[in-house]
Amino acid sequence: MPEASPLQAVRASIGDSEFDRDTAVTLREPGVYDIDLSAGWTIISAVNGGYLLAVLGRALSDALPHADPFTISAHYLTASQPGPAVIRTDIVRTGRTLSTGQASLFQYDEEGREVERIRVLASYGDLDTLPDDVRTTARPPALPPMDQCFGPEDGPAPVPGSSAITDRLMLKLDPETLGWALGAPSGKGEMRSWFGLADGRDPDPLSLLLAVDALPPTAFELGLSGWVPTVELTVHVRSRPAPGPLRVSITTRNLAGGFLEEDAEVWDSADRLVAQSRQLARVRLG
Structure with missing residues (x-):
C-alpha cells in the first residue's frame, strides 16, 4: 500500500457530491439530455476537458445498457462555456458484454x-464482471507522502484567468515536477x-475521466505557459477504483509542430x- 497522509474526513459520497450534481444530466426525450x-x-476561460468528458460519459451511461465506460475517445x-448545453446520444451497437455509443454536446x-x-x-x-488475472510490467509512480507534496493553495495561479476547478480538487503535486x-x-x-x-x-x-485531465499540463515543465487545449483524448478505464486517493502520472515525450501528447x-x-489515457494537445510557442 502507498504511504500517504490521510484525506480529510469524507463529507460526500458517490451519487451525492458536487461532482455528481455538476455532471447530472436531465433526460428531455430518448437519447437527448440537458445540462x-x-x-x-x-480553467483560464474554458470548461475543463475532463469534466466535459465525465458529463458525456454520464449521459452515455444512462443511454446504454451497460453503465461503466471501458474506452471513450473524444x-x-x-471551447465549451459555462451554461446550458444539450447532449445527443446514439446507440451504435449493443452486445452481451459491451455496448457502443456516440454522443455530442452542443451549445448556442x-x-x-x-x-x-x-x-x-x-x-x-x-x-465488476472482469476477471482478476493481471499481468503487467507497469509500476505505480513513486510519489512522496502527501504532506511532502504541494497543492494550488501553496502558490500563485500558474496562468491568468479562472482557476475555479482547483477549488473542487485535492491535488498534491510531486515537488520534482514543480520546477515550472x-x-x-x-x-x-x-x-x-495525488x-x-x-x-x-x-x-x-x-x-x-476527470482525473486524467485535471493536473497542470506537462507543457509547464517543458518551459511553456498558457492554455494547452485538448484536441483529442482517449481514456481506457481498467478497473473500478478502490476508495481513497488516486495517484496520477503524466508524461510527454514529443513536442513537434505545436502539438504534444500526454x-x-x-x-x-x-x-x-x-x-490510462493519451491525449493530443496544442501549445502556443514563442
Whole structure:
C-alpha cells in the first residue's frame, strides 16, 4: 500500500457530491439530455476537458445498457462555456458484454446558432464482471507522502484567468515536477500528483475521466505557459477504483509542430492501474 497522509474526513459520497450534481444530466426525450455546465470546473476561460468528458460519459451511461465506460475517445471541436448545453446520444451497437455509443454536446453561439463542442465514441461494459488475472510490467509512480507534496493553495495561479476547478480538487503535486512554479522547469515533460475530489468523495469510473485531465499540463515543465487545449483524448478505464486517493502520472515525450501528447496513468489506493489515457494537445510557442 502507498504511504500517504490521510484525506480529510469524507463529507460526500458517490451519487451525492458536487461532482455528481455538476455532471447530472436531465433526460428531455430518448437519447437527448440537458445540462447546465458549471462554472466551477473552468480553467483560464474554458470548461475543463475532463469534466466535459465525465458529463458525456454520464449521459452515455444512462443511454446504454451497460453503465461503466471501458474506452471513450473524444474530439474537442470548440471551447465549451459555462451554461446550458444539450447532449445527443446514439446507440451504435449493443452486445452481451459491451455496448457502443456516440454522443455530442452542443451549445448556442451569440447569434443563436447551434455549435458542436465535443463528440465522443465509447464502449461500455460492467467492470465488476472482469476477471482478476493481471499481468503487467507497469509500476505505480513513486510519489512522496502527501504532506511532502504541494497543492494550488501553496502558490500563485500558474496562468491568468479562472482557476475555479482547483477549488473542487485535492491535488498534491510531486515537488520534482514543480520546477515550472519556481521559474526553473525541468524540461522533462512530467507531472505527478495525488488526486481526489475536495469534498472527500471516493473515486469511481466517471471521476477517472476527470482525473486524467485535471493536473497542470506537462507543457509547464517543458518551459511553456498558457492554455494547452485538448484536441483529442482517449481514456481506457481498467478497473473500478478502490476508495481513497488516486495517484496520477503524466508524461510527454514529443513536442513537434505545436502539438504534444500526454500519456496518463491513474493508480488507486490498492496499487492497481485503474485508468490510462493519451491525449493530443496544442501549445502556443514563442
